[in-house]
Amino acid sequence: MRLPDLEAWAIFATVAEHRSFTAAADALGLSKATISKAVSRLEADIGQSLFHRTSRRLALTEAGRPLAEHAALILASAHVAEEAARDAASAPAxxxxxxxxxxxxxxxxxxxxxxxxxxxxxxxxxxxxxxxxxxxxxxxxxxxxxxxxxxxxxxxxxxxxxxQTYLVAAPSYLAAHGTPTHPGQLGDHALLGYTNINGPWRFRGAGGVEVSVKAEGPISANSGEALLPALVAGLGITRLPAFILGDTLETGAVVELLPEWRAAPVxxxxxxxxxxxxxxxxxxxxxxxxxxxxx
The missing domain is CATH 3.40.190.10 (Periplasmic binding protein-like II)
Structure with a gap:
């Protein structure tokens, strides 16, 4: 059985990471010629080009992109194996x-x-x-x-x-716009959206009934905490976990809505x-x- 050229795979992973033969040589403490020969050797073994080479840039080929991920895993596994051997004789470090x-x-x-x-x-x-x-x-x-x-x-x-997340609004918002009694009514309200979660808000009620609502309103953000000022100021309704809401529920700064319609926990x-x-x-x-x- 012919063994894989693990050195060449490790060198290829480093070149792919740095997008440079020179930078990979510096990182590994090898000559640029050694780096180039290892990549050429690997390309000959697999019968495919791994890089597009020009005078100004180095880019992975269509075949090289998925192979670079495999090479990175091979290199990472080797590092982990070496570290595991060292760790067995000493405290984790x-x-x-x-x-x-x-x-x-x-x-x-x-x-x-x-x-x-x-x-x-x-x-x-x-x-x-x-x-x-x-x-x-x-x-x-x-x-x-x-x-x-x-x-x-x-x-x-x-x-x-x-x-568990909670659907909440400030009392001032509810006083001005009314309190929804069903998730289907949320479409008529200003909803403050968390953009890192794709898709609509989904709610499940008694008997397993499900309702989905698209979150649209005056502000959306990729941080749940960034929605708090607008929420407390009465600009809309949002859905947040307790670790972001903090003591706003206990102090009455916001109130929970539709507790019988729980959002699916994450x-x-x-x-x-x-x-x-x-x-x-x-x-x-x-x-x-x-x-x-x-x-």
Missing amino acids: GRIRLAAPMTFGVGKIAPLLADFLAAHPGIEIDLHLSDARVDIVAEGFDIALRIAELPDSSLRARRLCTI GLHLLTPPSPLRPARVEALIAFLADHLRD
Whole structure:
């Protein structure tokens, strides 16, 4: 059996990441000639060109684009295997890149990380907070937390808990525009939309009856927290989770609407790249987050 040219695949992955033979040579500490020969060797093995080469730029070919993803996984798996061998003889150490939603990350994740780091002094965490959906593999994240119903993908996903959302409005808005008594009436109201969740709002009532409503109104945002000022000011109705609403329900700044028509709950998911191999430091953080976020 002929073994794959793993060195060439790893070098190809690095060239694809940097879009440059020179930059890949610098990153790997190899000569540019070695880099070029490895890529040419791989192209000869598979019978396809991997890059379009010009004097000014280097671009992946149609065949090269999907193969670059496979090559990145091969390289990442090799790194993980080496780290696992080292970790077996010592305490978990190294950097973890973690992505989380902005408000949830600030309010819930950052406090937990302080406890985690105190227990694992050899670990460093690069926390990336954004409500945008990150590409875990392409952007090099070890873990991503995502509050959503997940589409099918090659990523490994673990559901940690359920997040319930609430339909709410300020008393001043209801006094001026009336209180809806059925989801079907929401189309006549100003709805404040969260743009990172595609599609209409869906509600389920008694007997499993479902109603869908398109969210349209004076403001939409890719951050749920950014909708709070407009909500409290009485500019419309929106749907938000408790960790964003904070104490606005308890203080009466907003009131819940249609409690008998619950929106379908969404899950808090922990996502990791598709490789089954993970460094001990990543496994430690996964176990910690799963234990502390399950409720």
